[in-house]
Amino acid sequence: MADSVNLVGLAAALGSGLLIGIERERRKGASANRALAGVRSFALVALSGALAQSIDSALMLMTALLVAAMSAITYSRNDAADNGMVTELALFLSFLLGVNAIANPAVSAGVAVLVASMLNLRAPLHHFVRVTLKSGELRDGLILACAALVVWPLLPDHANGWLLGANPRRMWGLVVVLMTLQAGAHIAMRMTGPKMGLALTGLASGFVSSVATTAGMGRRCRDDPALLGACAAAALLSNIATYVLLLVVTLTIAPAQLTRLAPTIASALLATIAVSANALRAAPPAARRNLRNGRVFSIRQALVFALILSSATALIAYAHTYLGPAAATVGALLVGLVDLHAAASSILSLADGGVLEPAATRHILLFALAANTLSKLVAAGASGGTPFLCRVGGGLSLILLAACLPSMLA
Numbered sequence: 001m002a003d004s005v006n007l008v009g010l011a012a013a014l015g016s017g018l019l020i021g022i023e024r025e026r027r028k029g030a031s032a033n034r035a036l037a038g039v040r041s042f043a044l045v046a047l048s049g050a051l052a053q054s055i056d057s058a059l060m061l062m063t064a065l066l067v068a069a070m071s072a073i074t075y076s077r078n079d080a081a082d083n084g085m086v087t088e089l090a091l092f093l094s095f096l097l098g099v100n101a102i103a104n105p106a107v108s109a110g111v112a113v114l115v116a117s118m119l120n121l122r123a124p125l126h127h128f129v130r131v132t133l134k135s136g137e138l139r140d141g142l143i144l145a146c147a148a149l150v151v152w153p154l155l156p157d158h159a160n161g162w163l164l165g166a167n168p169r170r171m172w173g174l175v176v177v178l179m180t181l182q183a184g185a186h187i188a189m190r191m192t193g194p195k196m197g198l199a200l201t202g203l204a205s206g207f208v209s210s211v212a213t214t215a216g217m218g219r220r221c222r223d224d225p226a227l228l229g230a231c232a233a234a235a236l237l238s239n240i241a242t243y244v245l246l247l248v249v250t251l252t253i254a255p256a257q258l259t260r261l262a263p264t265i266a267s268a269l270l271a272t273i274a275v276s277a278n279a280l281r282a283a284p285p286a287a288r289r290n291l292r293n294g295r296v297f298s299i300r301q302a303l304v305f306a307l308i309l310s311s312a313t314a315l316i317a318y319a320h321t322y323l324g325p326a327a328a329t330v331g332a333l334l335v336g337l338v339d340l341h342a343a344a345s346s347i348l349s350l351a352d353g354g355v356l357e358p359a360a361t362r363h364i365l366l367f368a369l370a371a372n373t374l375s376k377l378v379a380a381g382a383s384g385g386t387p388f389l390c391r392v393g394g395g396l397s398l399i400l401l402a403a404c405l406p407s408m409l410a
Contacts, residue, residue: 006102008105009101009103009105010047011105012050012101012108013049013097013101013102013105014043014046014047014050015109016094016097016101016111016112017044017047017094017097019112019116020090020112020116020119021038021040021043022116023116023120024038024042024087024090024119025038027122042090042094045070045091046095046097048067049097049099050098050101052064052099053099053103054102060099063095064095067092068092072088086119093115094112097111097112097115140183144179144180144183147175147179148180152169152176155169155172157170170252199230199234199237199280201234202217202236202237202238203237203238203240203241204241205238206237206238206239206241207245210239210242210372210376211372211375211376211379212379213234213235214376214379214383214392215379215380215382215383216383217231217232217234217235217238217383217388218235218379218380218382218392219384221383221387221388222384222385222388228391229283229391232283232388232395233279233283235380236275236279236396237276239396240269240272240273240276243265244269246265249344249348250348253345253348253352254348256352257351257352257358261362263406264362264403264404264406264407267402267406268369268399268403271398271403272399272402275395279391279395340368343371343372344365344368347361347365348361366403366404366407369400369403373396373399373400376392376396377392380392381393
């Protein structure tokens with residue numbers, strides 16, 4: 001059995017070396033200054049690593065030092081015009097894949113495919129990093145990675161008394177999800193053509209604030225009345241993000257409440273899609289706006305969102321504890337005027353902790369939704385005037401009616 005396992009490992013090592021070596025052979029050139037390592041060198045190095053691992057650990061160490069020395073010599077003989085030390089690193093990596101292939105042949109084979117693919121995609125990767133990727137996008141990507149991989153795991157995963165029962169990790173996780181959704185919408189905007197640009201602008205901006213998106217589209221419509229239909233469609237499309245985020249909020253904060261709130265969210269989301277699709281079909285094509293500085297999302301808006309979220313939770317919890325359910329409803333209405341998801345997060349946090357009954361949770365959430373819809377109507381009228389208000393107001397009214405319909409029929 002051991003011999004068969006070693007044969008499989010040796011075959012995986014040889015295949016890994018050959019695969020990476022083939023890619024390097026095509027780039028080594030044919031001049032006097034060509035790279036020294038090609039397909040045979042990579043295959044032999046990978047096979048040497050596998051044999052050394054099978055025979056003796058001391059021999060493996062000696063082989064590793066030999067390969068490292070060969071890589072250093074190869075690098076020192078390259079002229080200044082060489083494109084770095086990728087070949088030398090790939091050669092040593094081939095040795096490591098050969099060593100690993102004895103115990104984990106599948107892992108070595110898979111990593112070899114990934115390495116060869118990455119080496120082969122040199123030109124597209126360089127073009128993406130140097131030309132396509134903007135400085136703001138790189139910075140936002142690092143911020144998102146830090147928020148998700150550094151800050152989020154360090155937060156306590158339990159109710160916090162200072163937040164009146166809210167879970168800090170869940171709260172921050174929601175902020176991370178929000179930034180991720182914004183990043184996804186930004187990528188979609190970069191990939192699409194001008195015909196769907198304005199619509200995707202509305203959809204992407206809705207992940208930050210649907211109220212602000214409505215106001216922004218209204219101002220654009222006032223500046224260029226010919227874009228009335230396209231701006232109204234974009235403003236209505238921002239509401240898709242509203243209900244997608246509401247679903248995400250429910251799954252993140254209080255997944256146990258999903259079955260009770262699913263009819264309301266699904267009805268409103270379906271109505272939003274239908275109303276937006278009809279408005280988009282009737283709107284003429286519109287050019288996409290220019291992306292500002294390549295920014296993927298606004299970290300300031302994300303931090304403000306987190307602050308509003310925590311404040312809303314504390315406000316509604318305090319109102320419910322000391323002033324009663326009626327005061328909690330008023331608190332949800334006030335918070336919903338600014339941000340529906342902040343109000344929903346606070347309400348669902350209380351429901352998940354058993355402070356609110358399921359029926360009360362749904363009713364207070366509908367009140368917050370009505371308040372948020374009122375804010376959008378005011379923003380539409382103030383920014384875009386009566387024509388824009390009429391276009392957007394009808395759709396918003398139908399969406400709100402659809403959200404209330406499951407409760408009315410229950």
